[in-house]
Structure formats: C-alpha cells, structure tokens
Amino acid sequence: MEIEKSTPLSRSPNSKKKDGSAFxxxxxxxxxxxxxxxxxxxxGSLGAVNCFLDRDALADDEQKAAPxxxxxxLADESQxxxxxxxxxxxxxxxxxxxxWVMVIDQKKCVGCDSCTVSCNSENNLPxxxxxxxxxxxxxxxxxxxxWIFTPKPCMHCDQPPCVPVCPVKATWKQEDGTVIIDYDxxxxxxxxxxxxxxxxxxxxxxxxxxRNTPEIMAYETRPNYEYSKDWTRKPGIHSSPIGxxxxxTFCLHRIRAGMLPACVTTCLGGATYFGDYNNNxxxxxxxxxTPRVKRLKEELGTKPSVYYLV
Amino acid sequence: xxxxxxxxxxxxxxLILMVWGLIGVFQRMTTGELTLNYGSYIPWGLWVxxxxxxxxLAVGSSLLAWSxxxxxxxxxxxxxxxxxxxxxxxxxxxxxxxxxxxxxMWRLYxxxxxxxxxxxxxxxxxxxxxxxxxxxxxxxIDLKSGRQIGDVPRVWGWIGIFIAITFSGANGAEFAxxxxxxxxxxxxxxxxxxxxxxxxxxALVLAVSAxxxxxxxxxxxxxxxxxxxxxxxILFVLVLEWSEYSVAMWYGRGEDYASMSSILFGHYWYxxxxxxxxxxxxxxxxxxxxxxxxxxxxxxxxxxxxxxxMAVRLNHVIPGQVTPTMRGLQEAYTDKWLxxxxxxxxxxxxxxxxxxxxxxxxxxxxxxxxxxxxxxxxDEGGQ
Numbered sequence: 001m002e003i004e005k006s007t008p009l010s011r012s013p014n015s016k017k018k019d020g021s022a023f024x025x026x027x028x029x030x031x032x033x034x035x036x037x038x039x040x041x042x043x044g045s046l047g048a049v050n051c052f053l054d055r056d057a058l059a060d061d062e063q064k065a066a067p068x069x070x071x072x073x074l075a076d077e078s079q080x081x082x083x084x085x086x087x088x089x090x091x092x093x094x095x096x097x098x099x100w101v102m103v104i105d106q107k108k109c110v111g112c113d114s115c116t117v118s119c120n121s122e123n124n125l126p127x128x129x130x131x132x133x134x135x136x137x138x139x140x141x142x143x144x145x146x147w148i149f150t151p152k153p154c155m156h157c158d159q160p161p162c163v164p165v166c167p168v169k170a171t172w173k174q175e176d177g178t179v180i181i182d183y184d185x186x187x188x189x190x191x192x193x194x195x196x197x198x199x200x201x202x203x204x205x206x207x208x209x210x211r212n213t214p215e216i217m218a219y220e221t222r223p224n225y226e227y228s229k230d231w232t233r234k235p236g237i238h239s240s241p242i243g244x245x246x247x248x249t250f251c252l253h254r255i256r257a258g259m260l261p262a263c264v265t266t267c268l269g270g271a272t273y274f275g276d277y278n279n280n281x282x283x284x285x286x287x288x289x290t291p292r293v294k295r296l297k298e299e300l301g302t303k304p305s306v307y308y309l310v
Numbered sequence: 311x312x313x314x315x316x317x318x319x320x321x322x323x324x325l326i327l328m329v330w331g332l333i334g335v336f337q338r339m340t341t342g343e344l345t346l347n348y349g350s351y352i353p354w355g356l357w358v359x360x361x362x363x364x365x366x367l368a369v370g371s372s373l374l375a376w377s378x379x380x381x382x383x384x385x386x387x388x389x390x391x392x393x394x395x396x397x398x399x400x401x402x403x404x405x406x407x408x409x410x411x412x413x414x415m416w417r418l419y420x421x422x423x424x425x426x427x428x429x430x431x432x433x434x435x436x437x438x439x440x441x442x443x444x445x446x447x448x449x450x451i452d453l454k455s456g457r458q459i460g461d462v463p464r465v466w467g468w469i470g471i472f473i474a475i476t477f478s479g480a481n482g483a484e485f486a487x488x489x490x491x492x493x494x495x496x497x498x499x500x501x502x503x504x505x506x507x508x509x510x511x512x513a514l515v516l517a518v519s520a521x522x523x524x525x526x527x528x529x530x531x532x533x534x535x536x537x538x539x540x541x542x543x544i545l546f547v548l549v550l551e552w553s554e555y556s557v558a559m560w561y562g563r564g565e566d567y568a569s570m571s572s573i574l575f576g577h578y579w580y581x582x583x584x585x586x587x588x589x590x591x592x593x594x595x596x597x598x599x600x601x602x603x604x605x606x607x608x609x610x611x612x613x614x615x616x617x618x619x620m621a622v623r624l625n626h627v628i629p630g631q632v633t634p635t636m637r638g639l640q641e642a643y644t645d646k647w648l649x650x651x652x653x654x655x656x657x658x659x660x661x662x663x664x665x666x667x668x669x670x671x672x673x674x675x676x677x678x679x680x681x682x683x684x685x686x687x688x689d690e691g692g693q
Contacts, residue, residue: 116643128350128647135638152636161489167432168420187420188413190353191431197490199635202350203413205343205647238342243413296636300489 080265082283083275088258090276096175100250101277102261103287104151105309108271111136111149115263115272119153122251122262124224126233127207131248132263151272153263154179154200154248155296155304162192162201171245177277177305178250180227183240192245197297198304206242208235228253250274277305327667334660338410347655349647351640352631356654357411359627360662362481363510363620364404364669365438366503369478370511372397372445376474378460379448379467385535387460388527391682393515394449395673400514401442403669410661430484437477444473453680459527478504491630492565493558502550506622509543513594513615516540518673520609530603537602540612544595569629576629581621590618628652 090098111134119125119132132153139146156179163171163179170185171192193201210216216235223232226249231241251261259265264274275284284307287293292309337345348355375393378386409415422439425432448466455461482503485494516536519528558570573582594611601607632650634640640650654662676682 128645130350130643130645130648133639133642135636135642137638150636150638152639152642164426164428165431165488167426167429167435168417168424169426185417185420185424186414187417188415189411189431190413191429193350193353194631195488195490197635199351199639202648203353205346205349205413207344207647211344238414240414242342245413302489 079270079273079283080260083264083273084258084260086275086279086282087255087260090279090282091255091258093276093278097278098175099177099277100156100255100305101177101275101284101288102153102156102250102264102306103273103284103293103309104306105269105271105273105287106149107309108269109134109149109151109267110269110271111147112268114266114268115151118262118266119248122224122254123226123249124219124222124233125246126204126220127209128205129202129246131202131246150296150308151263152198152200152296153250153306155198155302155306156248156250158303158305159301161195161197161300161302165191165195167191178252179247180249180252181245181247183227183231183244186240186244188243188245190245197300197302201245201247204233204241204244204246206233206238208233211235225253228256324667324670327663328671330660331664331667334657334664335410337657338661341657343413345655345657347652347658349645349649349652351634351648351650352628352652354411354627354631355652356624356658356662357407359620359623360665361404361408361411362503362627363623364400364407364665365481366478366507366619366623367511367514367616368397368401368404368441368445369474369481369504369507370509370513371400371515372441372470372511373474373508374512374515375448375460376467376470379462380464380471381467382464386532387458388532389515389519389536390460390462391449391452391680392519392677394445394452395676395680395682396514396518397511398442398445398449399669399672399676400511401438401445402672403665405438405442406668407662407665430480430487434477434480434484437473437480441473441477444470449680459682475504478507485626485630488630490635491569491633493569493633494626494630496554496566498550498554502547502554502626505543505547505550506619509540509547510616510619512536512543513540513612513619516612517609517616518612520605520612530605533605533608534603537598537608537611540615541595541598541602544591544615548591568633572632573625573629582625585618585621586625590615590621 090100113134116130116132116134120130123131125131132151134149134151137148137150139148156173156177158173158177160173160179163173166186167189168185168187170187171179171181173179188203190203193203208216208220210220221232221234223230225231226241226246233242251259251263254261261274264272273284273287275282277285277288279285287309288307290309293307294310295304295307297304346355371393374386375390375397377383378390378393409418412418421432421435425436427433427436448462448470451466452460452462479500482500485491486496486499488494516533519536520533555570555574558564558566559574573579594614597607597611632652634650640648
C-alpha cells in the first residue's frame with residue numbers, strides 16, 4: 001500500500017536510510033506502536049469526556065443567560081448612549097431650563113489621562129494651556145498604598161469667583177450653568193486665573209510646540225471650534241485666543257451639535273458622566289443623589305457643577 | 311549738592327536703565343509673551359508687583375501733599391509740589407508697567423468703555439485714572455497759586471485723602487478679596503497696602519528732598535520732621551507685618567502657613583530678611599534715629615526704604631501663588647507655563663527698568679519745567 005510504503009515504520013528492519021544509517025530493531029518498533037496506540041486512546045477518552053463536560057456547561061449557561069449579560073465595557077457604552085439621548089432631550093428644552101453638570105467617579109478613574117489627551121486634541125490646545133489635567137495623589141504607606149486620581153476640568157461654579165473679578169465683563173455664567181469667556185473682549189489681565197481656587201484657568205501665551213524647530217506642524221495651526229467659532233492660531237500673529245485666558249467649556253460646541261464632551265466619550269474607565277441636572281431622571285441626577293458624592297472646596301461657597309463620586 | 315561727575319554718573323545709570331528697558335520693550339512688542347517667566351499657575355509676576363509698588367509710591371507721596379493742604383501744615387508746605395510731582399511720575403510708571411502685563415494691551419480702553427464695577431481691578435483702574443487727573447489738577451492749582459508753595463484750598467486736600475485711601479485700599483483689596491489664595495485672603499491686606507504706601511511714598515519724598523540741593527525751601531527742620539514721620543511709619547508697618555506673619559506662623563498650622571514659610575525660610579528667604587528687614591527697615595531706622603536732620607544720612611535712609619519696599623511688594627504678590635490648589639497638580643501636566651516656581655525673566659526686568667527710567671525722566675523733566683520750588687537743584691546743584 002502506498003501509505004504503508006511511505007511510512008518509515010513499515011520498512012524492513014534491515015533496510016537502510018538513504019544516508020546509510022540503520023533503522024531501530026523490530027522490538028523497539030512494537031513498543032512504540034503500543035505506546036502510541038495507548039496514548040491516542042487516552043487522549044481520545046479525555047477529549048470525549050471534555051466534550052460532554054463543555055456541553056453541560058453550555059447548557060447551564062443557556063439556562064442562566066436570559067437576559068444577556070454584557071461585559072462591563074459594553075455596559076459603559078450603554079451609559080454613554082443614555083447620556084447622549086438625555087443630552088438630546090435637554091437640547092430640546094429652552095436654555096434656561098437646562099443645567100449641565102459633570103460627575104466623575106474616582107473609583108472608576110484609572111488615571112490614564114485619555115480625557116486630557118482628547119481634550120487637548122478636541123480644542124487643539126497649545127503649550128501652557130490645559131483644560132483637564134488629572135492630578136494624582138498617592139495615599140497610604142507600603143504595602144497599603146493606593147492612587148487617587150482627580151480629573152480637574154473647570155468647575156463651572158454656580159458662584160464663580162472668576163466672574164466678578166473680570167474688569168471688562170469678558171467672562172460670565174450662562175443660563176445653562178456653563179461659565180464662558182469672550183475671547184474678543186478679554187484683555188488678558190489674568191485676574192480670573194489668579195482668582196480661581198481650582199487653578200482651572202490657563203493663559204494662552206502664544207506658544208507653539210514646534211517653536212524653535214524648523215517647522216510649525218500643520219496640526220498646530222488648524223482651527224479649534226470653541227464656542228462654535230473658528231479660532232485659528234498663527235505663529236507671530238497676536239490675535240485671540242493668543243493673549244487670552246482659556247478654560248474648559250464643557251465642549252459647548254460639541255453639545256450644540258448633540259455630542260457629549262470629548263472627555264466623556266473617551267474616558268477609558270467610563271468614569272466621567274455628563275448631563276442635565278434639571279432632568280430628574282437623568283443619569284447624572286441619579287449619581288448626584290448617592291452618598292458618595294462630593295465637590296471640591298465646598299467650604300468656599302463656589303458651588304461647583306462638577307461632582308465627584310469618592 | 312551735585313557736581314558734574316556725580317551728574318554724569320547718574321545720567322549714565324539712567325541711560326543704562328533706559329537702553330536696557332527699550333530692549334525689553336522691543337522684545338515684548340516683537341515676541342509677545344514668549345520671553346516671560348510668569349505662567350498660568352503663577353499668572354502675576356514682577357510687573358504686577360511693580361504696579362503695586364509704583365502705585366504705593368504715588369499714593370504715599372501724594373498723601374503727604376494732601377495732608378499738608380488739608381491740615382494746613384505750614385512747616386511742610388515746601389514739600390507739597392514736589393510730592394505731587396513724584397506722585398504723578400510714579401503713577402505713570404505704574405500704569406506703564408501694568409500695560410505690558412496685559413495679554414492684549416491694546417484692549418486696555420475696554421476697562422474704561424465697558425467696566426465691570428464689581429471687579430476691584432476695574433475700580434482700581436478707574437481710580438488710577440481719576441487719581442492721575444486729580445493729581446495734575448491740584449498741582450496746577452498749586453502752581454497757579456503764586457509763589458507760595460502749598461497754598462491750595464483745604465478741600466482739595468480732603469478730597470485727595472479720600473481718593474488716595476480709597477485707591478490704595480482698593481489696590482490692597484484686589485488681592486485680599488481672593489479666596490483662591492489663603493495668603494492673600496486677609497483682612498489686614500488693605501490696611502497694609504495703605505501703610506506700605508505711606509511708608510514707601512514718604513520715604514521717597516525724604517530721599518529726593520534731602521539728597522537734592524534746594525533753593526532754601528527745604529531746610530534741615532523739614533528733613534528732621536520727615537525723618538521722624540518715616541521712623542514712625544517703619545515701626546507702624548513692622549507692627550502690621552508682625553501681626554500678619556505671627557498669626558499665620560505661631561502654631562505652624564493653617565492654609566497660609568505654607569506661603570508664609572516660603573517667604574521666611576524658602577528659596578528667596580533673603581528677600582525678606584536681608585533686603586526688606588535688614589536693609590529696608592532696621593538699617594534706615596537706626597540711621598534716622600541717629601542723624602534725623604543730616605541730609606545725606608536721611609536721604610540715604612529714605613532711598614533705602616523706598617527702593618527696598620519693592621521686595622515687600624514682590625513678597626506679597628508672588629508667594630500668594632506658589633502653593634498649588636491641589637496636590638499633584640504641577641506633576642499632572644508638565645509644561646514651562648505650568649509651574650509653581652517663578653523668577654522674572656530678563657525681559658521682565660528690562661521692562662521694569664524701563665518704567666523706572668521713564669519715572670525718573672518724568673520727574674526730572676517736571677522739576678525742570680515746573681516751578682516745584684524746592685527742587686531747583688537736582689540738575690543745577692542749587693544752594
């Protein structure tokens with residue numbers, strides 16, 4: 001038989017390999033055959049048992065599987081979808097009837113800085129300007145140590161210290177709760193920066209990442225769309241927002257387009273929530289009604305619109 | 311009395327300041343804010359401290375004039391015009407240095423066209439303009455009153471006192487009302503602002519009037535009185551400072567403890583202990599107690615107090631910003647503009663030098679053009 005011929009074990013014990021070396025004696029071959037046979041039987045038996053076991057497990061899972069259990073990440077995506085739907089609902093209301101708030105779950109935050117990065121990218125932020133840093137604090141002593149991450153956007157305070165100090169009314173609180181800046185009016189005195197107890201405001205000093213290099217890359221001169229306007233920074237041209245105070249806007253330009261703020265959609269741990277506090281059934285309203293909630297520096301009476309779940 | 315070599319030396323110093331300053335102005339105008347060392351976490355630096363300093367000098371020196379008018383202090387009347395001239399020159403220097411601090415300096419007019427009067431900065435800006443105009447008006451009234459210096463109706467003095475105290479208080483309150491900084495947020499701030507203004511301003515008048523030879527208007531008796539006023543003010547300000555520092559430091563706790571510690575024992579400890587306390591307070595105190603009527607000693611002492619008071623202004627403005635509002639903030643996002651450490655850049659020093667040079671030039675021109683009386687002198691070595 002063709003197959004047998006081609007099998008080394010079928011060869012004559014006295015036959016030689018092409019290179020002249022002798023094959024093993026017949027007794028060795030017999031032992032090997034027996035060993036292989038037994039091994040195959042053992043493996044086959046185990047496989048069959050395993051197959052039955054798997055089927056049992058699957059049957060159990062099927063019984064337990066209704067309704068379907070999504071992995072944690074998908075559950076978070078459903079939260080994103082819920083927030084997006086609630087955002088669209090809020091946009092249908094008059095502006096004065098909305099109140100945008102943000103909730104940050106510090107137990108979920110993993111300190112990945114993806115919110116910082118997405119914010120920088122969304123708003124095309126230059127050097128020296130940051131809207132959402134994530135201060136990291138180590139607590140405890142070895143071996144009992146932990147990190148606390150506190151993403152820190154503008155607090156959009158209900159009693160903002162930065163608003164009354166502006167000498168030219170370039171910053172104010174809107175009816176929807178956001179605190180904004182008019183870049184065309186701001187004189188760049190930085191009084192609001194000095195007055196903010198959260199260090200949430202930064203100044204645009206006109207710097208570029210590519211300064212002192214042969215070329216300013218194109219991404220640095222593409223516009224950002226803060227406040228739904230086209231703001232383009234150009235090296236050597238001193239026009240707003242260069243020279244202005246800048247801060248987190250809760251991504252108002254995205255909200256107006258029905259999108260959640262960039263930091264919310266990119267949060268790796270699903271730790272950032274956003275929505276309309278005036279909607280009693282909204283996710284943020286639910287979260288703010290839990291005992292874990294707190295706000296930063298509440299003793300100052302600034303009443304921030306950013307809540308933390310600790 | 312000033313001889314030619316002395317005048318040459320002074321002129322050379324002024325010229326260096328002016329040239330250095332013009333280089334700074336050029337840099338500021340061509341590179342914007344890129345060559346500056348303040349940032350987003352320490353947004354106020356040398357220039358803001360400089361503005362507070364110059365405005366303090368202006369208020370203090372003019373308060374002397376207002377008091378002379380309001381209380382009709384005859385022995386000090388020869389000082390009235392020169393005090394107002396010093397006040398005008400320093401006020402303009404203060405406005406100049408703060409102009410360069412603005413991110414959009416050409417929008418300064420907006421403070422006057424669309425002011426927000428809940429802002430102490432807006433109030434202070436308006437008061438600075440009003441005060442400057444008022445100073446010019448009263449100086450003109452004094453100059454028009456004939457040969458007698460200080461012959462101005464009392465009411466001008468009373469109004470001047472009111473505006474000066476309001477203005478200086480507003481400048482102090484600009485910091486004291488800020489909840490962001492426990493160090494600034496102090497009820498003693500406005501009082502210390504007025505006290506510091508009086509001390510530095512009157513010390514400057516003492517320095518100028520004692521060191522410049524006069525045409526007889528300012529005699530040793532006046533120098534002696536001024537010296538005693540400065541002695542009293544040094545002690546008054548030291549008591550205020552003791553109150554401020556001891557309350558914060560006594561038990562070593564509290565939110566402003568960190569800022570106070572940085573002033574007293576931090577990287578720039580010498581600014582407080584050496585520049586302000588030793589050279590700017592204790593040394594002139596002893597000198598003035600020792601020789602209150604000796605022109606050179608009194609003038610030198612006044613100059614020490616007046617110039618080193620800039621250290622106090624720096625120690626008020628900068629340490630109020632060096633403590634992060636949250637642990638880990640500085641490490642959260644590292645950047646040249648996002649640090650809690652600050653030392654003025656060469657451009658900042660240059661602009662400050664420019665303001666000083668402009669101030670000196672204005673005063674010199676004013677004393678040449680206007681018959682401020684007692685100052686015939688500075689360039690002519692009057693007898």
